[in-house]
Amino acid sequence: MKEFSYQRATDVEGAVALLDADPDARYLGGGTNLVDLMKTGVERPGRLVDVRELPLDRIEPTAEGGLRIGATVTNSDLAAHPEVRSRYPALAEAVLAGASGQLRNMATVGGNLLQRTRCPYFTDTSLPCNKRTPGSGCSAATGEHRNGAVLGASAHCVAVHPSDMGVALAxxxxxxxxxxxxxxxxxxxxxxxxxxxxxxxxxxxxPQGALITAVTLPPAPVAARSRYRKVRERASYAFAIGSAAGALDVADGTVRDVRLAFGAVASHPWRARAAERMLLGQPAGEAAFAAAADAELAAAQVLEQNAYKLPLLRNLVVSLLTELAEEAAR
Structure with missing residues (x-):
């Protein structure tokens, strides 16, 4: 690991000033991703600015009826917060699905959004990777890409974003x-x-040197009936090979409002807007849910090893929305 200096910030303005004066510095929250990348040589900051003690660790209601989540709130505290669990249950479920208890106790909301891909070619500095070394090539495109992106990728990179929390926030x-x-x-x-x-x-x-201070969730009554579902290759802590956050409001058997986002399919949490548009005003049933999933995935571009993600996501959407529709009918 490259030698680095360490400094603990005491206020937001001071933390920002430190990075503004030193482009080689990085903010340190829980360190659950950054420190790992420093160990492998992917990240090589000359200075770490510890922001864990900043007054950004509260979850508060907004005047509009939403929630403001401080950037240094830990994943454990986020998942356990009663307002999150009652008003945005898919978010609490996504956080709990995202890591072991030990990691959740350290990881922060801001850091979760900024975590980098777990593509094996990105973390191996002996292999070409355009995300790590621009212009060097994408090893995954012709190598092992079973968990590669199927939406929004390019010939330059097929890595997926690993966040579970980000899917629900999207x-x-x-x-x-x-x-x-x-x-x-x-x-x-x-x-x-x-x-x-x-x-x-x-x-x-x-912007360069920006410090995330909070994430705000606007009021969303539909979110009170929401779920997060994650598919992984083993039942213990693992990154998703496909996931979905969904919320559904049904009146007289018809979809009145719906929210849907996918994980492990793109370089960022993927909001399924085509599926949402297709579902509004439709009967809340498996046929409509499947058709909406197909509409969202129509733009997918699969590689040799990751075509399985399309039926996986289709089935995940149908299962998740059917569960929510059945709850609404009780």
Whole structure:
């Protein structure tokens, strides 16, 4: 591991100033991803600025009726919070599905959104990877890509984003707040992650040196009836090979509102807007759910080893939405 300096920030302005003055510095939250990448040489910061002690660890209601989640809230505290569990249960389920208890106790909300792909070619510095070394090539495209992206990828990168929490946040139109040396800003999660294109190393739209301060969930009555479902290759802690966050509001057997997002299919949590549009006003049944899934996946581009993801996601959507529809009918 490269030698680095360590400094603990005492306020948001000071933390931002430290990174503004040192482009080689990085923020340190729980460190569950960054420190691992430092050990393998993927990340080589000259300084770590510890932000865990900043006053960003609260979950509070907003004046509009949503929730504001501080960036240093741990995943454990997020999943256990009564307002999250009652008003956005899919978010609590996604967090609990995302890691072991020990990791959840350390990992933070801001860090979760910024975690980098677990593609084996990205973490192995002896192999070409455009995300790690721009222009070197994508080893996964012709190598092992069983968990590669099927939506929104490019010839330059087929890696998927590993976050479970991010999938639920995407379904509920979360907004990311941040602070820079020039002032405060916000990014809807839909605009937070950049398209892969030919620059997969540029992952988010955050300005250089920006510190995530909070994630805000707008009011969403439909979210109270929501679920997160994750498929993985073993029952113990593992990254998804396909996942979905869904919420459904049904009146007289007809879909009145729906939210749907996928995980492990793209370089970012994937909001299934085509499926949502198709479902509005339709009978809440398996046929409509399957047709909506097919509409969302119509743009998929599969590789030799990951075509299984299409039927997996289709079945996942049908199962999840059917469960929610049956609950609504009780």
């Amino acid at each position: 379904a509920f139109d979360a907004v990311v707040s941040f602070e820079t040396a020039e002032g405060s800003g916000e990014l809807p999660l839909a605009d937070f992650y950049l398209p892969v294109g030919d620059t997969p190393h540029r992952e988010t739209a955050l």
